[in-house]
Amino acid sequence: MSVAVRVRGLCKSFRDATRTVEVLRGAEFALEPGEVAAVVGPSGSGKSTLLHLLGGLERADAGEIEIGGRRIDRLDAAELAAMRNRTIGYVFQFHQLLADFTALENVALPGRIAGRSGAELRDRAAGLLAEVGLGELFDRFPGQLSGGEQQRVAICRALLLEPPLVLADEPTGSLDPASGSVVFDLLLDLQRRHGTTALVVTHNPELARRCARILTLEDGVIRSGNL
Amino acid sequence: MNRSFAVELALRYLRSARRDAFTSFLSAVAAGGIGLGVAALVVALAALAGMQGVLRDEILSRTPSLAVTVAPEADPFEIERTLAGQAEVESVQRVIEGRGWVLGAGTALPVKLLGHQGAPPRSLPGLAPEARPGLYLPDRMATRLGIAAGEVVQLASARPSLTPLGPRPRLLTMRLEGVHTAGAIEEDAVVALPIERAEILLGRERASRFYVFTADLASALALAARLPALLPAASRVETWRELNRPLFLALTLERTVLFVAVSLIVAVAALALFSDLQLVASTKRRELALLAAMGADERTLRRAFVWLGLILGGGAAVTGGVVGAAAAWALDRWQLVRLPPGLLVFEALPFALRPADLAAVVGVTLALTLACAAYAATRAARLVPAEALRA
Numbered sequence: 001m002s003v004a005v006r007v008r009g010l011c012k013s014f015r016d017a018t019r020t021v022e023v024l025r026g027a028e029f030a031l032e033p034g035e036v037a038a039v040v041g042p043s044g045s046g047k048s049t050l051l052h053l054l055g056g057l058e059r060a061d062a063g064e065i066e067i068g069g070r071r072i073d074r075l076d077a078a079e080l081a082a083m084r085n086r087t088i089g090y091v092f093q094f095h096q097l098l099a100d101f102t103a104l105e106n107v108a109l110p111g112r113i114a115g116r117s118g119a120e121l122r123d124r125a126a127g128l129l130a131e132v133g134l135g136e137l138f139d140r141f142p143g144q145l146s147g148g149e150q151q152r153v154a155i156c157r158a159l160l161l162e163p164p165l166v167l168a169d170e171p172t173g174s175l176d177p178a179s180g181s182v183v184f185d186l187l188l189d190l191q192r193r194h195g196t197t198a199l200v201v202t203h204n205p206e207l208a209r210r211c212a213r214i215l216t217l218e219d220g221v222i223r224s225g226n227l
Numbered sequence: 228m229n230r231s232f233a234v235e236l237a238l239r240y241l242r243s244a245r246r247d248a249f250t251s252f253l254s255a256v257a258a259g260g261i262g263l264g265v266a267a268l269v270v271a272l273a274a275l276a277g278m279q280g281v282l283r284d285e286i287l288s289r290t291p292s293l294a295v296t297v298a299p300e301a302d303p304f305e306i307e308r309t310l311a312g313q314a315e316v317e318s319v320q321r322v323i324e325g326r327g328w329v330l331g332a333g334t335a336l337p338v339k340l341l342g343h344q345g346a347p348p349r350s351l352p353g354l355a356p357e358a359r360p361g362l363y364l365p366d367r368m369a370t371r372l373g374i375a376a377g378e379v380v381q382l383a384s385a386r387p388s389l390t391p392l393g394p395r396p397r398l399l400t401m402r403l404e405g406v407h408t409a410g411a412i413e414e415d416a417v418v419a420l421p422i423e424r425a426e427i428l429l430g431r432e433r434a435s436r437f438y439v440f441t442a443d444l445a446s447a448l449a450l451a452a453r454l455p456a457l458l459p460a461a462s463r464v465e466t467w468r469e470l471n472r473p474l475f476l477a478l479t480l481e482r483t484v485l486f487v488a489v490s491l492i493v494a495v496a497a498l499a500l501f502s503d504l505q506l507v508a509s510t511k512r513r514e515l516a517l518l519a520a521m522g523a524d525e526r527t528l529r530r531a532f533v534w535l536g537l538i539l540g541g542g543a544a545v546t547g548g549v550v551g552a553a554a555a556w557a558l559d560r561w562q563l564v565r566l567p568p569g570l571l572v573f574e575a576l577p578f579a580l581r582p583a584d585l586a587a588v589v590g591v592t593l594a595l596t597l598a599c600a601a602y603a604a605t606r607a608a609r610l611v612p613a614e615a616l617r618a
Contacts, residue, residue, distance in 0.1 A: 085522020
């Protein structure tokens with residue numbers, strides 16, 4: 001399952017004690033259902049902010065965000081939380097597993113939040129872990145897993161409820177190049193097999209080229225193009 | 228995985244907090260403080276209830292069940308017959324009361340004169356049950372005046388007699404029959420004497436007062452409700468409750484003050500619990516943001532922290548209640564708190580744990596814990612996920 005994403009005139013600024021920094025100045029783009037795109041741009045250009053806004057993790061100053069035909073900038077906090085649970089799978093750069101939960105429990109978290117439990121949820125989580133080669137490590141805690149293994153667990157978690165949209169923020173940023181490449185391929189492979197729409201923020205031009213489309217974020221606006 | 232997610236998260240964070248030395252220490256301080264406070268409160272209230280119960284029984288045993296006052300023109304014998312004829316009544320004693328002085332050793336000491344029918348009233352402690360009618364002074368007063376049983380005492384009335392030479396104080400000379408131990412304070416010193424002699428000092432036209440003794444206190448209250456219809460219009464009926472109103476008020480006040488004072492320990496511990504939850508929330512801020520990113524709403528996160536607070540604080544409150552109740556029982560069962568003999572009516576401090584006290588202590592503690600946990604939980608859950616993820 002996948003959704004279309006439409007972003008129009010997205011603006012976001014941050015204020016500190018002395019100044020206001022405009023990170024997004026009317027960013028606009030659209031993703032078709034099932035499309036995978038990389039977002040690239042220099043550090044501080046607002047890539048993570050763009051993902052946070054798309055995922056409803058914070059509010060935009062102005063602009064429209066439409067996911068699957070629904071304006072998420074008009075949702076209240078509870079509706080946003082429900083939307084995040086059912087529509088979006090997140091993969092972050094690091095520190096993204098809950099230390100007190102095993103790999104299997106971490107993968108099952110979105111299901112637990114959705115109120116699901118029992119053997120079906122457990123089997124689904126275990127199946128995803130097996131798909132990424134971690135079938136034997138399901139009862140390990142994050143502290144007992146390598147960085148690459150943790151990222152694979154996080155990808156499984158993002159896909160547990162088969163969300164139509166996956167947002168990945170530097171998913172390989174904390175890994176060495178070889179591990180990063182494996183994890184990135186895994187993410188794309190799962191995305192293709194599950195048919196989700198995906199937006200991946202990365203610094204790595206080589207990894208970005210593996211995506212069907214590249215969005216370059218410069219001066220607060222999106223410029224589509226190839227590297 | 229069929230438990231509520233909020234409870235599951237609370238249990239995980241509880242386990243996690245135990246692994247972190249500082250958080251674990253703070254949790255122990257908070258839970259220990261709450262448990263200790265509850266146990267202390269339960270033991271203190273049990274001690275007070277035990278002591279007050281004994282004192283109350285002792286005082287009530289010396290208080291008439293009812294005191295009936297009728298107008299001077301009423302026929303005291305008729306009133307006495309009416310009272311004695313009631314089913315609940317065990318005995319009726321007519322008394323008259325007034326003010327006067329005991330003269331001796333070159334001084335005059337003010338006293339309350341109590342004229343009574345028959346044997347001295349049982350409201351005077353320290354008298355043998357078979358005490359003969361006669362004059363009884365407070366023991367301290369007798370010592371001060373240097374008077375012993377068998378010696379002669381002079382009493383004066385505040386009500387003078389009119390003579391051709393002008394008003395003269397009414398004087399009465401009597402042999403001291405014995406002493407009683409009531410009236411440690413001079414103003415309250417009671418001098419008991421037969422009613423016929425008291426009437427010489429106080430006058431016959433004085434309002435009659437009757438001490439009515441019933442089988443039990445509850446039947447006295449029922450009788451008091453019925454009596455006004457049976458007595459002359461201007462009569463006044465006072466129950467044991469009204470006669471001891473200052474005492475009962477003092478006992479209630481004492482309990483309230485103690486409850487509030489010891490509750491402060493619990494309140495401080497509850498604040499420590501708040502700090503502990505804040506620390507957990509602070510260390511788990513990024514995880515909370517991750518959970519929010521996965522779709523956990525504010526309500527779920529708030530519930531998790533309320534559960535964490537209730538597990539810590541509620542567990543401590545219940546444990547403290549059980550420990551306090553067990554301690555109170557043991558202290559009473561084996562009379563572990565001994566007192567100097569003769570100081571009070573008991574030689575070991577009695578402990579009486581009332582279920583209502585236990586429920587109140589645990590209830591108040593749980594309410595305080597819940598309030599602190601709810602506030603901490605609200606603060607923990609009210610986060611902007613993106614800000615926590617950026618931090």
